Amino acid sequence: MSVVVPVHDEEEVLPEFQRRLAAVLDALDCDAEVVYVNDGSTDRSLALLAGFHRDDGRVGVIDLSRNFGKEIAMTAGLDAAAGDAVIVIDADLQDPPECIPEMVEAWREGSEIVLMRRRNREQEGFLKRSTAKAFYRVIGRMSTIDIPADVGDFRLLSRRAVGALQRFPERSRFMKGLFAWIGFRSHEIEYDRDRRFAGKTSWNYWRLWNFALEGITSFSAAPLKIASYIGFSTALVAFIYGAYVIGKTLLIGNPVPGYPTLVTLILFLGGLQLMALGIIGEYLARMFVEVKQRPLYLVQQHLAPRRTGTNGRDS
Ligand code: UDP
């Protein structure tokens, strides 16, 4: 069993997280390793992780060369994980490590993927909840894959599912979408998502907005289609209006040219064109990133777990 933990500036939470996770793994009746991915932390997180590595033979640390974002950090962790099953969990104790035995149980019963669904989102603010809901509705309509709502990255993946994810070459990694894309037999467990233990979230609304854009553009071409339909219907209306203007001029002549109409039309059509160009641009920019084929991440230092025996504390 591998547990992948992306870590970005979590010094206040890490000791408590490691304590609770180790207790859970101690009680687990299989070999376990923990893969911490230090995603360019600027605080003492890396020093703490190196300490865990020293004290607990099950702990491995991958230190990325800079901050690559949670999606990439998870990818790095999945690449390094050696277990027959891999659990991805946040370091801030919002996902209780105590759920792990139940997840392992579901996996043993034959599920390739065990999804953890949040039972309540009450402690999140109204704005966060309603925007999250709107996002799931929009992406559900726009893409052909079914991204489950209220399911985060906390989940268990079988070795086969991890192998499937590793076959995705794309650089814009919207993990929620990729997880859903691969399919496989999955099982859902409900859990209560706790508050952040300490520290603060690195997500603000601007980052969330860009994350949503990333999700929509990598899993749906609908915005492009919408742009062309809007263009088509405007052209239709323009044609009808043109016929009306020409007919009117032929019948009763042209007294004063319609300046307001002209200005309105020019501005309106200009705006539409820029919008359509913007949408194309969003896709083009992402193609540009993909085409460059840059490596997904770079590792500065890799501390491999020393031992993965059951209850594998050494000395
Ligand atoms: N994280 C990361 N890289 C980042 C931002 C966050 O690895 O650039 C990690 C963070 O340390 C935590 C997890 O991703 O373990 C979830 O982050 P956070 O709690 O800030 O997000 P939220 O729970 O608010 O969605």
Ligand code: MG
């Ligand atoms: Mg969190």
